[in-house]
Amino acid sequence: MMLNWFMEQTVILTLFCLPMMVSHRIILAKIGAHYTYVLWSAVPILLLISVCQLWFPEGFMSLKLSWLSLPEPAAVMQHYQVLATDTIKLSSMLISSLYLDYLYIAVMSFLFVSMVYQQTQFNPIVASAVKVAETNKGVDILAHASVQSPMLVGLLSPCILVPLNFKSLDINQQQAIIAHEAFHHERKDLWCNVIGCSVLLMFWFNPLMWFAYRRFRHDQELSCDAQVTSEMEKDNKIAYSHALLAYSQHVPLSMLHTHYGDKTILKERIIQMKKQHGKNTLVIMGITLALGVSGLMLNQQVHAGSQAKQAETHVVPTMRIDPIYPAKAATAGLNGYVQLEFDISQSGKVSNVAVIKSSPTGVFDQSATDALSQWVYTESASGVKKAQVQLDFVIHEPAADVERIKVN
Structure with a gap:
């Protein structure tokens, strides 16, 4: 196991996620749900840059920024x-290292199997569900008795699962809910969740990553709410809030599929609907580019810090x-x-x-x-x-x- 690399990435991700979590309320109020959700793309960008530096040390990623370069450590x-x-x-450090390797792989394998098992649980539900309608995005809407809250499931063949009483809702509520889940599908949020889960599996030993992943998923829902309600009148927003109340189930956060109703952030979602912020594709692209440049600089800084540490201890x-x-x-x-x-x-x-x-x-x-x-x-x-x-x-x-x- 590349212990040094993992430790460096843990530091980098902590330097991003901790301020993001601490100042989340301020960030959300200043830039809105859309851009706050985009900010979480920094996590895979930081890791991607680091992997490129690791695999292609002689490439452009490995170019040292002149103000970060350190002299070669003196021989000690x-x-x-x-x-x-x-x-x-054998040194006892070797035995400890081997045990840590086995523990890391065992826990990561367990989490991966749990994630796969969780997804397979929806296969019989989808197979026996009743088709209610089809969205303009080509996604089937299926109803099933065991479903308590609308959700988007299925990576390869996505569909929207709804409770059996879905048809009893007001037509405006139905359309808002379907629009919410359809936007998840349009934005490829299920695949974003796969990336998020992959990072979580890699760094499961860092408690902050679990809190960050949960916050990422909550921001995902806030962003969809902002999209659906951006052009709604006040009465429709109230109806949408009632739909959230109707399907607010305190269910465990799934690893991949979305949950329309989540009791843990219900109040936050309703309050956020009153604070609409605009969305601009160019701004999102600019944020992503800025995250990439910042990620490169942060990786260089951590690399420089590791060189300084190596100068002391080798x-x-x-x-x-x-x-x-x-x-x-x-x-x-x-x-x-x-x-x-x-x-x-x-x-x-x-x-x-x-x-x-x-x-x-x-x-x-x-x-x-x-x-x-x-x-x-x-x-x-x-x-x-x-x-x-x-x-x-x-x-x-x-x-x-x-x-x-x-x-x-």
Whole structure:
């Protein structure tokens, strides 16, 4: 698992979603439901830019902004102690890392299966539903007894499901509800939900992403309300509000399909209908473009920040093979050290190991070189050139009550 990449993206998404959530009411009041919903497209845009940088590091996405470029980190000599009584072992960090990988995959797989299962539950409902009408968008309107609130379902063959009492509503209410769900279909909101769910599955470990996904879905409904009621007279808006009340069911938010009635945001939807904002396609395109440029800059900033962090800590080993203490040196009671220089690939593998300095010369060199060649480091975006490490060969571990001072 590309741990570094995931951590960087978690920071980037948090930097966007947290202010978006905190200032949501202000944003909604200033720019309206349409543009607020468009702002959520920043999340997949940020990830897309980051993926392009990851897959095509030599392409235009990887161009460093001059004011963000950092100098190459200076080589830092890391020290590890090798005891004569040690045996070859794996670092506990490797075991922890493997467990984290398995946990991540297990939870993501469970959520994915749950999402697929949830969608398949509508197949028998759609198959046994009664066709009520057809919209001018070519989407069938089906009625079924188990449906409590109008919804758009089906990625490949979308249809609008309504309760059996749908026909008992006023004709204006019926048309408003159908227009609402038809706009979901026209705007491809089900596929937007797929993208949102995919991001959620990738970053399920971040609690903020769950709240952000729920807010995204609520803004989706507010945007549709704004579209349907933009040209309505006051009486029709009141009728539309009554329809919301009639179908307001406190049902769990589905992963993909839409819910016309959602009790959790009912008050917000009714209030928002009184605050209409215009919608301009050019403005939406401008916002999307601005999000793309901002996403590129934010990725560069986080990348620069990760470089600064790397300058302090570098990558760390996830698997260390301890050198074998030479039998002759142990018998003779010899202590010593070996300073080595090496390269670390993007995947964390060690290569080009060379001895810089050793004492006693030639005693511990081969053992240290053989062991270091088997080390594995954390993955990184560009790897590390000419990393340095010093392995100190010590016969006995110093007593715990002895003060130790490192002298360079």
